[in-house]
Each structure stands twice: as structure tokens, then as C-alpha cells.
Amino acid sequence: MTITIEQPQLDAVAAERKVPAGGDPAELVLDGGFVVPDANAFGNTFRNYDAESERKKTVEEFYRVNHTWQTHEFVSRMRAEYGRLDKTEMGIWDCIELLNEFIDDSDPDLDMPQIEHLLQTAEAIRKDYPDQDWLHLTGLIHDLGKVLLHPSFGELPQWAVVGDTFPVGCAYDECNVHFKYFKENPDYHNPKFNTKFGVYSEGCGLDNVLMSWGHDDYMYLVAKENKTTLPSAGLFIIRYHSFYPLHKHGAYTHLMNDEDKENLKWLHVFNKYDLYSKSNVRIDVAEVKPYYMSLIDKYFPAKLRW
DSSP states (O other): OOOOOOOOOGGGSOTTOOOOTTOOTTSOOOOOOOOOOSSOTTSSOTTOSSSOSTTHHHHHHHHHHHHHHOOHHHHHHHHHHHTTOOSOEEOHHHHHHHGGGOOOTTOSSOOSOHHHHHHHHHHHHHHHOTTOHHHHHHHHHTTGGGGGGSGGGTOOOGGGTSSOOOBSSSOOOTTSTTGGGGGGSGGGGOTTTSSSSTTOOTTOOGGGSOBOSSHHHHHHHHHHHTTOOOOHHHHHHHHHTTOHHHHTTOTTGGGOOHHHHHHHHHHHHHHHHHHHTOSSOOOOHHHHHHHHHHHHHHHSOSSEEO
């Protein structure tokens, strides 16, 4: 059963309401005036998984494999392995440059290298919220976990790195993209995992929920274990920005606690920039790099364990 909640109407909120410089990051920043484009890089509406395009077959095959193999056991194993953070040590910008080699097979809206998307997201946020530097940096680094695709990180297949995320260990909500493919997942037929709560309890908090394995959860672990000073809202955005069943459709809210509900407000703000800033407009990397390096130095150590 799909649970639906009314989504906040961010476009209708006054643009001038912002947190002042040095303000409390826990206070919600409302719409900064970002104009949502009419179409994605292919001329289609955003996140249209049925639109006929050169990407459609690639995207649907991605979700068939992803939904079949993202089991509770698989996620537990990946979290244990990668949670050791013993692959390498490198700085944030070094990681960004590694992403130049990859294109996200799950994305129906863009087929450019990942660094383009990171900078588009960060710069769009920076324009509307110039005083919220933690949010600029969150936009820049939110997808860095996609380095899991790199040979140095085991060269994981795309189905184990990208795509919409969802809880494992409880029933799959029907609002998940290409839901039909979950029927091939062993957990779908396991009575331990196929009920509304599964192995969880009402209001247990998303920190206690296993999410499908990928770049979101990995980057969250990297940031947290390397003692970032980003606010909790930044970590929440990193871990759940691909959790569209929650922040677009209102599914799985029965697992959230009060802190999750507060941070979800920030994720609704962030998501518009993550999704709708995707375009073929290029960012001058050399021009913006010094600014983002200053933020990296502020919120992260020089070298991180990955």
C-alpha cells in the first residue's frame, strides 16, 4: 500500500525568507527563487521513466537488476565491507576528479560526467542561498560516493552504486520506480522482510533502517566517520537524496522519528536543485574551484579515509 502525504509547495513561498549569515542551520530555508526548467537535457519532463528516449532501455534494465539483487543480506555485507573505510586516503577534490570518468546509467535526465552535475547543483544553491555555505558544499559532494564505480573501490556495478534508494528489510512500496521488478527479489517473498514494518518498528528512525546500498549511504559513512562538521541536515541530505519514495511520494514515513521529519524539510529544499539543475550548461571549474576548496577545508580534514 502506498502512503501519500501532501508535499510542501516550495514555489509558492516568499523568496526573501532566508537564514541570515551565521544563522542556525536547523532553521528551514525556504524557496530561494530557483526557476524549474520545462524539460531535461533530452527535451522530456524530468524523471519521466516512460518517455521514449535513447536512455529509456538503459534505465529500465538498470532498475530490473537493481531491484532483483538489492537484498537485506547484500546491503548488510556491503555496509560491513565498505564501512571499514580501508580502500584509500584522499581529499574531497581528488575524489571529485575521479568522477569525470562516469555517467549514471539510472539517470533519465542527463548523460554528462558527474562533475558537471555536482557543480551545477552547488552553483544553483549558491546563487539562491549565498549565506548557507554548508548547503553549497553538500550540493558539491552529495554524489561523491559514486567513486564505488572506480576500479580502486572494487569497480562495483552501477546497480550497486546509483539509482533511487529504498529501505531493505521491510515491504517495498509500490511507488518505487519500476516496482514490478521487486517481485524477482528473494526478500519480496520472505515473511521476515515483506510486511510493512519488517524488521523495524514504528518511529524507529531512519538511522536504524538499512537502505539499498549505493553512493548515498557510502558517502554518508565517509563523511560521518571522517568527523565532518557539516550539520545533521547535510548528512541527512547526503544519505537520503535518492530516497524518492520518501521525499517525493511520502512513503515509509512510519519509520521516521522527529529528527528525520525536521531534516526532511531541508531535503525537500535541496532536491529541487539536485534534480532540476541538470542541463547541458557547463560550469567553469577553474573559476569556482577556489571557493569550494575553502569550504572543503572548513568542514572536512585534508585527507579522508575511503
